[in-house]
Amino acid sequence: MRSYRLAGLAVTAAAALIVTSTPAATAAEHASITVMETSDLHGNVFNWDYYTNAEYDDSDANDVGLAKISSAVEGVRADRGRDRTMLIDNGDILQGTPLSYYYAKVEPVTETGETHPMAKAMNAIGYDSVTVGNHEFNYGLDLLDTFRKQIEAPVLGANVSDERTHLPAYQPFTLKKVDTGAGKPVTVGVLGLTTPGSAIWDKGNVEGKLGFGDMVQSAKFWVPIMKAFGAEVVVASSHAGDDGTSSYGDELPTENASAQIAEEVPGIDAVLFGHQHKDVPQRFVKNKLTGKDVLLTEPAKWGQRLSVVDFDLERKHGRWQVAGASSEAVNTNTVPEDPKITELLRPQHDKTVEYVNETVAESSQELSAAESRLKDTPIVDFIQKVQTDTVEAALEGTPQAELPVLSQASPFSRTAKFPAGPVTVRDIAGLYIYDNTLEAVTLTGAQVKEYLEFSAGYYNQLAPGAPVDPEALTNAGGLPDYNYDMLAGVDYDVDVAKPVGERIVNLSRDGVAVTPEQEFVLAVNNYRRSGGGNFPQVPAAPVVYNEQVEIRQALIDTATESGVIDPADFAVPNWKLVREGVPVF
Structure with missing residues (x-):
């Protein structure tokens, strides 16, 4: 499949930006902010196994679901300061549980107009962006388009193009001004990238409609544009593993290119990745051009973990720069389900339980x-x-x-x-x-x-x-x-x-x-x-x-x-x- 033409897209990128502001505080030379990540939620809202008709459990005592994530997120916001945090999702949201299946196929939200349970939960939690994962295309583009309209966060996919126009099919990146608590906010840019394998795995849904370009080349194009529009911290939300492998051979660009993005694209401060369902609390990769250590992190699947990335900032020449970064994984089995989420989604959950039984x-x-x-x-x-x-x-x-x-x-x-x-x-x-x-x-x-x-x-x-x-x-x-x-x-x-x-x-x-x-x-x-x-x-x-x-x-x-x-x-x-x-x- 063809990827989109990269030349002349700055105007399109500018039109796509979503910028929000937060109030400033007292001037200082050093500050910190926090970016949280979920990935591979796969339709999990409740800590519930619809196949066993019981609370989810595994041999490692993991818990799952956005209700657990919500409590973990609120804990981080309370600790770091709500205005000094962001929350992003890395993709694979819409497929994976009977709950997501029910509202895609049994009572499809594309026909009923009801809000998809994942959009409803993520809106209530307050996500700042989501990236399209390969499983977003499983139920067809109509469902994905409906989800895009229902979710309040921008849906990102910089390397996905419209095959008719060769322009970005999804918003490439988003910018947000985040309070530093030090007098001047910092502009954080999130670039969304997704593994090209969807061109194969969901060929029936995307062929002739969407093109999937090389993630590394796409990042090389968009990062300078993000910086030109004011990004001081650049985060790549890469729905791809970090081991450089591909399950489909050489037919398409590399499937699991997250480490390559960190190594080959200058200007990225962290790569928050997913797709492989691994738990990677913290990893560093040295960029080949700048010699800079770039942080990588992946939270475990289904909402079992929340990646929490802390950026240390210093202000030079009127701009914030990343002086250091670290990350940890919060295990959601350490927090209760957020009743705000369970009460909001209870009717859809109960209907799904009735269906599967x-x-x-x-x-x-x-x-x-x-x-x-x-x-x-x-x-x-x-x-x-x-x-x-x-x-x-x-x-x-x-x-x-x-x-x-x-x-x-x-x-x-x-x-x-x-x-x-x-x-x-x-x-x-x-x-x-x-x-x-x-x-x-x-x-x-x-x-x-x-x-x-x-x-x-x-x-x-x-x-x-x-x-x-x-x-x-x-x-x-x-x-x-x-x-x-x-x-x-x-x-x-x-x-x-x-x-x-x-x-x-x-x-x-x-x-x-x-x-x-x-x-x-x-x-x-x-x-x-x-x-x-x-x-x-x-x-x-x-x-x-x-x-x-x-x-x-x-x-x-x-x-x-x-x-x-x-x-x-x-x-x-x-x-x-x-x-x-x-x-x-």
Whole structure:
């Protein structure tokens, strides 16, 4: 995708600025201010797990949600002085919980006119800016545009362009005058940047509409403009990790470029980043041109942490300069939920709880996803069956109608289960936690084999006779569970005693070995089809089905229509882990 033309945009930038003033105090040469950051909130307002129908809890005793964040923010404001602080968000706001799903799809705010719960909460807390994250595009541009109108803070995205005009699609940066308590306010500039991967991951929503440029090059262009408009402290809000990696190869500019921004762009005082869901209280990177140490910080996901950055200022030649910076992470499990937020959002929360607890079917037995990354489990076969049936029905009467349909699924959750008896919306949503849509492509037998070999890299090599530790067997090289794919429609073994690239054996269909030239249709989610996880063959494969069917909703609809979930109707054990032909389990 093209990025916007950088020349001649100063006028556009000037028009986009939002400048507010705060009263001055007594003159002095030294002062301090504080900038707070949240990131990757993913629709969390309450400290609540909609999938377990209970207060959120994990093994590290973390809490989540904007109600917790609000209390933490108020504590910092009380300590530093409200007028001497700013609060920004780094993106991935609109997707991630049944609460955010409900107001995007069940009662969409684009149709009802109701204020989105995330906008409502963030307005009440008092954010100064938010940056678009890649998940902002998941529900389409109409929802994002509605959110932009509802939230009172500017929505930033300096490297996102309108494909028709090549001008910025979102406000590139914002300026705010912050009280220093020392006689003269300081002008803080926040530059919003987002990872270019949205061009791939949400291709169906953004192609031909938005372009995503290189984050480093965009920062190099905009920082001098920010300074020309008076920014004395420059903060980059970078929705990108800090390790320089990309999940999509070289097709687009670097996905996780935050450290590169700090290293290569002069004039930035701190990079407040996100996207990778890490907890980085404080890190320093030296700028290659100025030799200056640039602070980086990332708060943990879902509102588990609040990054707090303190800037020490000194005044020289009539301007404030950053003399030093430090940061810390406030753990939100140390504060209560702010009743101002919980009371404000209670009606929307209660409506969501009611929705996810609706019974849609009866399960003949308990089905668990606990071992799905290690074994072919019936609960994942339920996903595979629904995807296969949906694509087969859609292909009737097409040239691909006679081709065998395979299906791809990943073990998204280790805790999901369908209880014996009533199965609710939240049970199914807990199994399929992402808002993916269903697509289908054609592949050859050789490509299917290559795809499976790539997926099998998820396992660490296990020597024959060595003890089997399930926790040490998976997630090789840090690969997450959602980047392990299993296929239905073919039979195969994964030999974990063999090196990566040589593990798929006995690949067959209906008892006959798959040949390299055979043709198949693969039902696949839009994330994988668009290049998510960097799987081979699929992104470039011919698309034969894409009706924007939401996979989670298809699962709910199938269960509702049948009224019964019985493994006898869909469970087909077709793959297993082996060592030199001997099953591991």
